[in-house]
Structures are given as C-alpha cells and as structure tokens.
Amino acid sequence: MDEAYGSFAEVYEELMDNVPYDAWCERILELLREAGIHGGLIAELGCGTGSITRRLAARGYDMIGIDASPDMLDIAREREMEIRAEMQDPERKDILYLLQDMRSFELYGTVRGVVCCCDSINYILEPAEVQEVFRLVNNYLDPDGLLVMDFHPPGYYSHMLNDRTIAEVREDVAMFWENEEDENDIHRFYLTIFREGEDGRYDRFDEEHVQRGYTPEALKESAEAAGLTDICFYDGYTGQPASADSERILMTARECGKRNTKKEMTDE
Numbered sequence: 001m002d003e004a005y006g007s008f009a010e011v012y013e014e015l016m017d018n019v020p021y022d023a024w025c026e027r028i029l030e031l032l033r034e035a036g037i038h039g040g041l042i043a044e045l046g047c048g049t050g051s052i053t054r055r056l057a058a059r060g061y062d063m064i065g066i067d068a069s070p071d072m073l074d075i076a077r078e079r080e081m082e083i084r085a086e087m088q089d090p091e092r093k094d095i096l097y098l099l100q101d102m103r104s105f106e107l108y109g110t111v112r113g114v115v116c117c118c119d120s121i122n123y124i125l126e127p128a129e130v131q132e133v134f135r136l137v138n139n140y141l142d143p144d145g146l147l148v149m150d151f152h153p154p155g156y157y158s159h160m161l162n163d164r165t166i167a168e169v170r171e172d173v174a175m176f177w178e179n180e181e182d183e184n185d186i187h188r189f190y191l192t193i194f195r196e197g198e199d200g201r202y203d204r205f206d207e208e209h210v211q212r213g214y215t216p217e218a219l220k221e222s223a224e225a226a227g228l229t230d231i232c233f234y235d236g237y238t239g240q241p242a243s244a245d246s247e248r249i250l251m252t253a254r255e256c257g258k259r260n261t262k263k264e265m266t267d268e
Contacts, residue, residue: 009049009069009071009072009074009075010071010075010195010205011173011175011193011195011205014170014173015168015173015175016051019051019118020237021051021052021055022055023237024052024117024237025052025055025056025059027237027238027239027250028052028056028115028117028148028237029056029059030239031146031148031252032061032112032113032146032148035113035144035146035254036144037112037113037145037146039060039061039062039112040061040062040111040112040113040142041061041062041063041064041111041112042056042061042062042063042064042111042112042113042114042115043063043064043065043066043105043107043111043113043114043115043140044056044063044064044065044066044114044115044116044117045066045102045105045114045115045116045120045133045137045149046066046067046068046102046116046117046118046120046121046123047065047066047067047072047073047076047097048067048069048072048076048118048120049072049075049076049079050065050075050076050077050079050080050095050097052115052117052118053065053076053095053097054076054079054080054083054095056115057093057095062093063093063095063096064095064096064097064098064107064111065095065096065097065098066097066098066100066102066105067097067098067099067100068099068100068101068102070099073097073099076095076097077097080095102116102120102121102124102133102136103124103129103132103133103136104132104136105136105140107140109140110140110141110142110145110258111140111141111142111145112141112142112145112146113141113145113146113147113148114137114140114141114145114146114147114148114149115147115148115149116147116148116149116150117149117150118150119150119151119152119211119248121133121149121151121214121219122151122152122211122212122213122214123209123210123211124212125186125210125211125212127218127222130214130219130222131222131223131225131226132226134147134222134223134225134226134227134228134253135226135227137226137228137253138226138227138228138255138256138257141254141255141258142255142258143255143258144254144255145254145255146252146253146254146255147223147228147251147252147253147254147255148250148251148252149250149251149252149253150236150237150248150249150250150251151213151214151219151248151249151251152211152213152214152247152248152249153213153214153215153216153246153247153249154185154213154214154215155213155244155245155247156213156247156248157179157181157185157187157211157213158181158185158213164178164179165177165178165179166179172195172196173193173194173195173196174193174194175191175192175193175194176191176192176193177189177190177191178190178192185212185213186210186211186212187210187211187212187213188208188209188210189208189209189210189211190206190207190208191205191206191207191208191209192204192205192206193205193206193207216233216242216249216251219251220233223251223253227255227256227257228253228254228255228256229253229254229255229256230252230253230254230256231251231252231253232251232252232253233249233250233251234249234250234251234252235248235249235250236248236249236250237250
C-alpha cells in the first residue's frame with residue numbers, strides 16, 4: 001500500500017481533474033452538519049494530495065491529512081503553500097499532514113469526524129486489517145463522532161474494469177491503465193505514464209496498484225465488530241440508498257462507547 005502513488009504523485013492532480021471534488025465535499029459537509037458537526041477537528045485518511053482536505057479546511061474545519069505516501073504529502077503541502085501565498089490570508093488555519101498508514105495511524109487526541117475518500121479503503125486487502133482501521137477510527141472519534149468513507153464494491157472491478165485497457169492522452173501527459181482480477185477477487189491496476197519533460201522528451205513511469213472490492217455487508221460486519229454503530233450506505237455522493245448497481249458507495253458510521261463509558265464513570 002505505501003509503495004503506491006510514487007512516480008504517479010507528480011501527475012496525479014492533473015489526471016484527476018475530472019473528479020467532482022466540489023460536489024463530493026458538499027455531500028460530506030451535508031453529512032457532517034446533519035450529525036451536528038459544524039466545526040472542529042476532522043481527520044482525512046488516505047488524503048493524497050489534499051484535494052478534499054483543503055476544501056474542508058476552507059469551509060472552517062481544522063484538518064489533519066493522513067497518507068502513507070511521502071510523495072503525495074509533499075505535493076499536498078506545496079499546494080497548500082501556494083494557496084496560502086495567493087490568498088495572503090493570515091486567518092487561514094494550518095493543515096497538519098501526517099505520514100502514516102491508516103492501518104496504524106495515531107493521533108494526539110480525538111476528532112469530531114473522520115473522512116476517507118477516493119476508494120482508499122479498497123487498498124486494504126485483508127478484512128482483518130479493514131477491521132483494525134475501523135477500530136482505530138472508533139478509538140479516535142469524539143463521542144458520537146462521524147465516519148464518512150467511500151469505497152468500490154466487487155462488481156465495479158469485475159464488470160467495469162476487469163481485462164480492460166484504458167488510455168488517456170493529453171497535450172503533455174499520457175496514461176495507459178491495464179486491469180486484471182485474480183481468483184481471490186484481488187484487482188490489479190498497471191499504470192504506464194508518459195510525461196513531457198522540459199527538454200521535450202517524455203519520461204516514463206510504471207506503477208502497480210492493488211485493490212479489493214468490499215460489499216456493504218462485509219464492511220458493516222467489520223465496522224460493527226470494531227465498535228462503530230448507526231451504519232448507513234448511499235449510492236456514491238448522491239444521497240440515494242446504495243443498490244446492487246452502485247459503482248461507488250458512501251458509508252457513514254457513528255462512534256460508539258465513549259459516552260456510555262463516561263456515564264458509567266460518572267455514576268461510580
């Protein structure tokens with residue numbers, strides 16, 4: 001997992017400019033506000049170059065961005081510095097970026113919410129490790145805090161991507177994306193990227209990414225075993241209920257345990 005997005009980090013934002021981050025952010029904000037979270041500290045797992053992190057920070061949340069790729073975090077920090085210089089806003093809050101694996105992340109205290117976008121959880125291949133992510137999320141959430149996470153179900157890989165080759169060619173960059181799935185429902189992406197250098201020649205980058213699709217039922221079981229509660233699933237970021245045809249699913253869950261523990265301690 002931590003080896004992904006090495007060379008690709010340099011062109012990631014350019015190639016992801018068709019992702020509707022603004023619409024995704026609005027849906028996340030809607031869910032946070034419905035949960036009574038109008039400000040405070042939010043952690044994003046698998047934050048990448050910080051596209052969602054920056055948007056939530058701009059809406060008044062104190063943000064922590066967590067990612068296992070130093071290259072992605074370097075770009076996130078550079079982008080934040082560029083925006084800060086352009087805005088010249090002394091009131092803009094700093095974003096704390098942490099180089100950590102979501103399977104073992106550590107925070108100094110609890111947060112009001114945890115966000116995990118762009119199918120980052122699909123990079124966790126072992127169900128036991130997914131449950132550990134949920135356990136850590138529950139541990140670091142405030143009482144009744146909210147998790148908002150998206151993921152791809154198995155059908156997305158088997159029906160939409162398997163054995164397909166996707167090509168995208170732009171003026172100064174080209175990407176070729178091959179897909180295959182093995183008998184264990186593990187999906188592999190083979191990325192070949194050509195990017196034009198300052199001398200007019202093209203540099204080539206090759207990367208392999210590995211993901212596993214998860215059903216809502218499997219994630220609900222893992223989340224409940226980790227202590228999370230009030231688990232809901234939506235079709236992407238539309239707000240509609242998830243269905244068998246959903247290619248991207250948005251999951252929400254609430255922290256459980258801290259408020260009851262505090263009450264028990266008070267009663268004693």
